[in-house]
Amino acid sequence: MKELSLNILDIAQNSFTAGATLTEIILEESADKLTIRIVDNGCGMSEDTLKQVSNPFYTTRTTRKVGLGIPLFRQAAEQTGGYITIQSTKDPVNHGTVITGVFNKSHIDFTPLGDIASTVCLLAQGCGEGDMVFTHKIEGKETVELDTRALREVLQGVPLSNPDVQLWIKAYTTQQYEK
Ligand SMILES: Nc1ncnc2c1ncn2[C@@H]1O[C@H](COP(=O)(O)OP(=O)(O)OP(=O)(O)O)[C@@H](O)[C@H]1O
Numbered sequence: 001m002k003e004l005s006l007n008i009l010d011i012a013q014n015s016f017t018a019g020a021t022l023t024e025i026i027l028e029e030s031a032d033k034l035t036i037r038i039v040d041n042g043c044g045m046s047e048d049t050l051k052q053v054s055n056p057f058y059t060t061r062t063t064r065k066v067g068l069g070i071p072l073f074r075q076a077a078e079q080t081g082g083y084i085t086i087q088s089t090k091d092p093v094n095h096g097t098v099i100t101g102v103f104n105k106s107h108i109d110f111t112p113l114g115d116i117a118s119t120v121c122l123l124a125q126g127c128g129e130g131d132m133v134f135t136h137k138i139e140g141k142e143t144v145e146l147d148t149r150a151l152r153e154v155l156q157g158v159p160l161s162n163p164d165v166q167l168w169i170k171a172y173t174t175q176q177y178e179k
């Protein structure tokens with residue numbers, strides 16, 4: 001993929017599909033390292049799924065045979081000398097998944113983040129009834145943040161998918177990055 005933000009979209013989509021009521025996307029960036037963590041409280045994976053999830057020919061989808069979200073995320077990290085880790089549990093009380101990718105930014109095969117503001121917009125639209133918190137901590141800079149829970153309070157029933165809300169999210173996020 002040309003942009004890491006598209007990988008993020010894919011991984012977060014899994015969280016939404018897993019019925020997460022809260023999905024957190026946390027980016028931590030220093031001069032030469034980027035860590036991307038997606039934390040959800042969705043249904044979680046069985047041990048069997050967890051074992052097979054790094055195999056590109058494994059998926060619980062029925063429409064086609066290959067699941068590519070996780071393998072592509074892994075590839076993007078590994079091609080920079082980084083790695084991913086996956087923790088997941090179907091525990092009835094504490095179910096959920098944490099996927100972490102560590103990237104070496106200075107590696108020649110590092111994929112740039114790309115249009116992250118548009119991705120934040122799409123995430124806010126994609127989380128449906130659930131909520132999404134996006135946090136991007138950049139060393140020496142102000143943290144970029146969007147929390148749909150806070151946004152919903154202000155919106156008083158106007159859906160996050162509303163075109164005006166979408167434009168606002170895009171502008172709000174872009175503005176934070178420009179600071
Ligand atoms: N956050 C998650 N919560 C629960 N199950 C997950 C989660 N992420 C992945 N999975 C499981 O792992 C499988 C593989 O995920 P992956 O994203 O690689 O492929 P996919 O979602 O099946 O297909 P694609 O991403 O190509 O549309 C999923 O089908 C799902 O069963």
Ligand SMILES: [Mg+2]
Nearest residue numbers: 010014069070
């Ligand atoms: Mg997927």
